[in-house]
Amino acid sequence: MHLIHRPDIVASEITPPDVYLDRRRFIGQAAAGAAVLAAGGLLDPRAARAATAPREKLIGVKKSAWTVPEALTPYQDVTTYNNYYEFGTDKADPSENAHTLKTRPWTVRIEGECAKPATFAIEDILKIAPLEERVYRMRCVEAWSMVIPWVGYPLSELLKKVEPTGSAKFVEFSTLADPQTMPGVRGRVLQWPYVEGLRIDEAMHPLTLLTLGVYGEVLPNQNGAPVRLVVPWKYGFKSAKSIVRIRLVDKMPVSAWNRAQPSEYGFFSNVNPEVDHPRWSQAKERRIGEFRKRDTLMFNGYADQVASLYSGMDLRKWF
Ligand SMILES: Nc1nc2c(c(=O)[nH]1)N[C@H]1C(S)=C(S)[C@@H](COP(=O)(O)O)O[C@H]1N2
Ligand SMILES: [Mo]
Numbered sequence: 001m002h003l004i005h006r007p008d009i010v011a012s013e014i015t016p017p018d019v020y021l022d023r024r025r026f027i028g029q030a031a032a033g034a035a036v037l038a039a040g041g042l043l044d045p046r047a048a049r050a051a052t053a054p055r056e057k058l059i060g061v062k063k064s065a066w067t068v069p070e071a072l073t074p075y076q077d078v079t080t081y082n083n084y085y086e087f088g089t090d091k092a093d094p095s096e097n098a099h100t101l102k103t104r105p106w107t108v109r110i111e112g113e114c115a116k117p118a119t120f121a122i123e124d125i126l127k128i129a130p131l132e133e134r135v136y137r138m139r140c141v142e143a144w145s146m147v148i149p150w151v152g153y154p155l156s157e158l159l160k161k162v163e164p165t166g167s168a169k170f171v172e173f174s175t176l177a178d179p180q181t182m183p184g185v186r187g188r189v190l191q192w193p194y195v196e197g198l199r200i201d202e203a204m205h206p207l208t209l210l211t212l213g214v215y216g217e218v219l220p221n222q223n224g225a226p227v228r229l230v231v232p233w234k235y236g237f238k239s240a241k242s243i244v245r246i247r248l249v250d251k252m253p254v255s256a257w258n259r260a261q262p263s264e265y266g267f268f269s270n271v272n273p274e275v276d277h278p279r280w281s282q283a284k285e286r287r288i289g290e291f292r293k294r295d296t297l298m299f300n301g302y303a304d305q306v307a308s309l310y311s312g313m314d315l316r317k318w319f
Contacts, residue, residue, distance in 0.1 A: 053099060056218040061151050064132035066207060068301070072135065073146035075215050077288050082222045083140065084241055085189055086175075086182040093184075094222035100181040101242065103226040112172075112248035115163035122226045126212060128161065129153035133216065134209060139271045139300045141235040145285045150230050151213030156204045159246075164200065168248035171203040172196075173229060173240045190256045196240040197253030197267065198231065199309075207232060207305055211239075233302040235269045266319040270310070271300035275319050 084094035087101075108125060111117040120128075131151050139145045159171070177193035179185045185192050202208060209230040212219060219225040224241025231238045237257050247253075257265035264278050273283045273296040284293040299306050310318075 053220060055220075057216060058131055058151055058213045058218060061131045061133050061213070061216060064134045066132075067135040068137050068147065070135070070137065070147045072149055073288050078146060078148055078214060079220050079222060081288060083236065084184075084222055084224065086177065086184040086192070086194065086242075087222065088184050089189060095220075097183060098221035101176075101221040101225065102181060103221065103242075106226050106244075108227065108243055108246060110158070110162045110246045110248075113165045113168035113250060114248050115165060116161070118162055120158070120161075125158065125210075125227060129157035131212065136209070136230060136232040137297075137300055137302075138230075138232060138236055138239075139285060139296065141237060141265070141269070141277060141282075143280060143282065143285050143296075145287050145294070145296075147287070149215055150209055150211045151216065152209040152211035152230070154206050155208045155210040155229065156206070158210055159203060159248075162248070164248050167250045168200055170200060170249050170252055171198050172247040172249055172253035173198075173243050174245040174247075175240050176242045176244050190260055192256075193244075194240060194256045195253065195259075196229070196238055196255045198238070199252075200248075201309055202231070202306075205306065205309065207302060233270060233299040233306045235271060237265070238269050268310075268315075268318050270306075270315065270319075271296060272298060272315055272319070274298075275316055 080095040081091045082094040083091070084098065087094040087097040104122070106122040107119050108122070109117075109119045130153060132153055133149055133151050135147060135149045137145060138148050173196045175194045175196075176182070177185050198208070209232075211224070211228050211230045212226065214220070214223055219228065224239075227243055228241040229239050229243065238255075252267055255265070255267065258267055271282075276282050282296055285296045286293055297303070
């Protein structure tokens, strides 16, 4: 089949809130029921695959004060309800397909406006700063949320190594795009590679986490192994997975979502209950595992830490 790039198709790819949750749970239950009937109680194949993926504990992880005191979203949901379009657009696709991702050898190239551009091996990235566990609230643009115990350290610790110059006004992140191992990259739902960006002060903010693990373990592939970003006051798509290149630049980068649909996905994409997505409200959200809706909080509840970054900016214009 030949796929052509159609931005109007892209727009429909992000599922409007509320549709998928019940569909996903229904399918899950139906599949589990069918597996029990067919195999006399054996696991359904999805669960079997998840169970065989190797899990590796991270050692020497300290608890961090940058943690919200909220109930954690269960491991099972964090690792099977994912957006990672390189592996497919359904929530279950990444956990079913991402076993093909090869996370070793892995390097991250850091270049652009800096005194010491360098290529870092993932083994060295793991040792640059002490690993911390931080429980962050995460809010997807699709109006669902989770509370996730990430493991990592501030991105600033890595960026400092290359000595950014005064011309480094923004940071651009590019992620792996390998058609051999990523079925989604063979299609054109987005223009690959997945690119995201932050302003330099956002990138250097202590909340911005270079993330290497979750739930005390190495990141599962579907969560963006071996290294991803987590920016908890922004919609989830800013938190790029499986990063291979970081560029310090003087102009605002064009992100993959912004390129696909600029009227729907702005550069900043700060969580803001007062600025709706063109196709749905952002005022409320559903915490995965709950049925009632919660009010979405300004900057996803991190206003005390980050609102000053945007003082004087019109957040309707710079959405
Ligand atoms: N490379 C890449 N990174 C990505 C995405 C993606 O499709 N590709 N999806 C984003 C979106 S929309 C969300 S909500 C988060 C989900 O992260 P999680 O699956 O670990 O919860 O990853 C973000 N990072
Ligand atoms: Mo998202």
